Amino acid sequence: MIDQQGLNALIAQEEARFIQTNPRAQALAAQSAQHWHNGVPFHWMLDWGTPFPLVVEQAQGATLTSVDGQQFDDFCLADTGAMFGHSPPAVAAALRHQASRGLGYMLPGEDTLKVGALLSQRFGLPYWQVTTTASEANRAVIRWCRGITGRRKILIFNGCYHGAVDDVFVDLQDGAPRLRPSLIGQVADPRQDTVVIEFNDLPALQAALHTGDIACVLAEPVMTNVGMVLPDPGYWAAASAMIRAAETLLIFDETHCISSGPSGESGRIGIAPDLFVIGKAIAGGVPAAAYGFSADVAAAMDRVQRDRPPGHSGIGTTLSANALAMAAMRAILEQVITPENYAQMLPLADRLVAGLREVIAHHGLDWHVAHVGARVEFICTPRPPRNGTEARAAMQGQLEHVIHLYLINRGLLLAPFHNMALISPATTAAQVDRLIAGVEGLAATLSGI
Incomplete structure (x- = not known):
């Protein structure tokens, strides 16, 4: 004391x-x-x-x-x-080179092809999209999962943090969901569509999935925003099997867990998510993030979009995948995250x-x-x-x-x-x-x- x-x-x-x-x-x-x-x-x-x-x-x-x-x-x-x-030298050089060639033009450049291939090679998912922040990426994948599955609810873990995403500002207090005090000015109550359970509790996960209305599980493979909480041995192998059996999508937010190694914590432990979010460090400090997804998810996204007019997903911003960010991401992936x-x-x-x-x-x-x-x-x-x-x-x-x-x-x-x-x-x-x-x-x- x-x-x-x-x-x-x-x-x-x-x-x-x-x-x-x-x-x-x-x-x-x-x-x-x-x-x-x-x-x-x-x-x-x-x-x-x-x-x-x-x-x-x-x-x-x-x-x-x-x-x-x-x-x-x-x-x-x-x-x-x-x-x-x-300011890693490779990133600083890439930014100097790109700065005089245009910062953003809502069109792909040569870096785009390289970055897509590098992300796929590094993290094992074939398809990718780029956003400006991990918060934006997490909002996007939640919406895609709801659109793909037709289910409203998502599942998160008590104490998680996935950026400024209203859906995840729900905690457990004495076993009951409560709104996080930092959720200011929110009109809709996220508790209507967000299920929160404790990390490492497989029975609670099984019970939540048994209802059949969970679109996705959004998680860090290691919790890093409430201190550090490690998974029990074998937890993710058992949890991922439960999630897939429930036809629920698994999202790993590895914005922090990239500290584990070049392929993140999921690469280290050999658990492949359906969707994968990476932010912050992926462009060396230049605002950028990315989310990747499997071929099955990509096909489902296409089905969701098939009956909609072009550009009506409501996902993304004008500055997403701007040329400066793509140059920085290419430099980081080729020369720094090695x-x-x-x-x-x-x-x-x-x-x-x-x-x-x-x-x-x-x-x-x-x-x-x-x-x-x-x-x-x-x-x-x-x-x-x-x-x-x-x-x-x-x-x-x-x-x-x-x-x-x-x-x-x-x-x-x-x-x-x-x-x-x-x-x-x-x-x-x-x-x-x-x-x-x-x-x-x-x-x-x-x-x-």
Whole structure:
């Protein structure tokens, strides 16, 4: 147990240190508040646990430099958007080349053919479409699944996050579905058409599918947005068999699970979904996402469209598959998301996991470390959670607040959501060791209060 009074004092001490070392960022934050709501162009820029946001001068590889001249070892990497490093040289070169040749024209270019083939080779599904965000891709696949099956309902897992998709903002509380508090201004009640169950609960999945009205199951193969929740051994083999027996479509959202390897977590475990969503990192930070689907799904999509006028699916935006995004995706797929880069990333992730576990054991902390490939997280509870309810119960807001603030003040950036660190091809062993040392200093400090 950590003394609450001591924890409050540590937060105040670290906030004072942050203010003292970031005067330029503080001044810019005050100026920005004149025109940006709460001083930032998007609200999650306030979620870092600091009195005001850091302001970035530049970022390269796995290093970020602030306007106050501080350098940070960046393990957040834009919460996966820059998972392969900031401005990978291949992507930067592709963007420079494309910038003078047109940014978007609602027509395919030569990159289009290459990107389609690369996506199919990498993720094993023959047909693809491109969107601007993973949120948009998830909305699209949900609608396609409803159109194909003629069923209204979708199934999700408690604690999931699939972007800004209203249908999935449903949680379980005491076994009953409830609207997520962050669902603002929604008129229709998603609970009418969204079924939510706990992850790793095969009987609950079987019972939900038995009704025969579930169009699709939308899931991350490893839950990563409520902390990290790993599947039980054999869970997805059994679950996917149940889903197919119910003639329900399986969607894997691997926007985060691309950390597992070049083909994502589904490629690693050998479970083929009907539809597959990938976003954020797929264009190196340029807004882009894609969804792939099987030949059977493609044929069903054609049947749905057969009696409709052209262009009336209501799926997609004008900027989808723009030329700049396609150039970036081609560069990432050809030169960055490679087995060679994962061969560098995964051992460094193992090094971080081993170091964090040693720190936790040395200080007798009731914490544990979870990881999925190049994604590593230390969680302030002794046992790994098996579902969203257990994961939420393990969260300790003030403790996570001081963890992030303490590490930022020592030049170390974790993702602002949970205690998550990403290893990129540009990350070095020295950076990993500095993070381990930072957590060691944090643990010693917490042990003393």
